[in-house]
Amino acid sequence: MSVLVVGSTALDSIKTPKAENPRLLGGSASHAAVASSFFAPTRLVGVVGKDFPGRYVKLYEKHGIDLAGLQIQDGKTFHWSGEYELNMNNRRTLLTELGVFETFTPHLPERHKSSPYVLLANIAPGLQHHVLDQVNKPKFVVADTMDLWLNIALKDLLSLLKRVDLFVLNDSESHQLTEEDNVFAALRKIQKLGPKYVIIKKGSHGAILSSPKGYFICPAYPLHKVVDPTGAGDSFVGGLIGYLAKAGGSVDKNIRKAMVYGSVVASFCCEGFGLKTTTRVTRNKIEARFKELAQLTAF
Secondary structure, three states: OOEEEEOOOOEEHHHHHHHOEEEEEHHHHHHHHHHHHHHHHOOOOEEEEEEHHHHHHHHHHHOOOEEEEEEEEEOOOOOOEEEEEEOOEEEEEEEEEHHHHHHHOOOHHHHHOOEEEEEEEOOOHHHHHHHHOOOOOOOOOEEOOOHHHHHHHHHHHHHHOOOOOEEEEEHHHHHHHHHHOOOHHHHHHOOOOOEEEEEEEEEHHHHEEOOOOEEEOOOOOOOOOOOOOOHHHHHHHHHHHHHHHHHOHHHHHHHHHHHEEEEEEEOOOOOOOOOHHHHHHHHHHHHHHHHHHHHOOOO
């Protein structure tokens, strides 16, 4: 079972109080596709410019990611620069250069159109609709979002929710969308908008699922040191859909375990700048941390 990931492919320049790393491989599609590739064959659709380093293409290929849908255009790759405070939950954007991403329209290669699992990573809701118009009866569709689209594309986002199976957003975005301070009230409101499953991410406090089978509270793996949390949310969702594709069968049966795997992959993401640590992880290390998290939450 293959996974189709559509989203941004970027170069990230990240600054923390202890270090600074320029032009790292980043973007929602990059983090999600690498995370998914630990579990299932993964296809990435995005756009980069002629300045995109060849070593990053090799990183994708190392993970067996199908790049037939990666567009290479004249111009510069989307570049984002951000700075974190000592509290890694707080960051500010220093620079955003859209480059070729500004005019990106995702076109799916023919073989991608039959992908059974589809992850609409963080791009404009209009583009997410465009992707769904091209795929042929996928088994499971996941959509992620951000506060920007809630501000400038709410109508498109609300119509998208009727077309997806799982909607993922963070705590502040759920409050913005529903005007509910209580996370469980927010989950119920969002489910009424269309998606069968809703996950609210709470950063270092894990994530909460609302599904037809009830709620599930997934912990974050306890890290003693966070180097760079950029892309952790995308890694979480990528690991989740990758495991669902690997497991096959009932989503209700597998989604809780998939969330825990997603949490584990996200923890590796936070231990290095960009994708530096995630791309060096082995499946054995993921399984070891999965078992440890299972033991920590058993009672």
